[in-house]
Amino acid sequence: MKIPTFVSKFSLFMPRLFTYSDFAQGSEIVRTYADKHTPVVVCNPTAQRNVPFKVNVRIGVQAKHPNKPEHHFVYIQLWNLETLVGEVRLNSAELGEAPLQIEASFEVLPAVSLRLTAVAYCNKHGLWRSEEQFVKVTD
Numbered sequence: 844m845k846i847p848t849f850v851s852k853f854s855l856f857m858p859r860l861f862t863y864s865d866f867a868q869g870s871e872i873v874r875t876y877a878d879k880h881t882p883v884v885v886c887n888p889t890a891q892r893n894v895p896f897k898v899n900v901r902i903g904v905q906a907k908h909p910n911k912p913e914h915h916f917v918y919i920q921l922w923n924l925e926t927l928v929g930e931v932r933l934n935s936a937e938l939g940e941a942p943l944q945i946e947a948s949f950e951v952l953p954a955v956s957l958r959l960t961a962v963a964y965c966n967k968h969g970l971w972r973s974e975e976q977f978v979k980v981t982d
């Protein structure tokens with residue numbers, strides 16, 4: 844019996860996972876580069892159990908990221924520890940070609956306290972992870 848084999852042509856280009864702190868000691872240009880790629884989890888620090896809870900993920904605190912076919916964000920994911928909560932695929936062509944800040948909105952139904960992180964993928968500069976946001980869930 845023949846066993847099917849799957850080969851990814853991108854396997855040699857698996858991106859690193861960057862964080863802002865990897866660049867925090869750099870020059871202002873380097874820190875701006877990191878800012879325009881780093882997702883930030885924006886939500887209340889507390890939530891009620893089994894009540895819909897809104898979580899926004901914003902890319903960049905101040906800097907805008909390019910949005911051209913050869914350089915744009917592809918997706919934003921929200922994670923609770925090792926569990927993928929949701930993913931927003933970005934259609935960059937619909938957003939024009941001017942630099943921009945992107946924000947994605949997620950709705951979570953928390954059962955227990957959360958440790959949220961976001962991951963965003965730039966097609967030129969790879970994967971970027973936010974800092975963790977703890978959300979205490981109470982009755």
Ligand SMILES: [Fe+2]
Nearest residue numbers: 914965967968
């Ligand atoms: Fe980029």
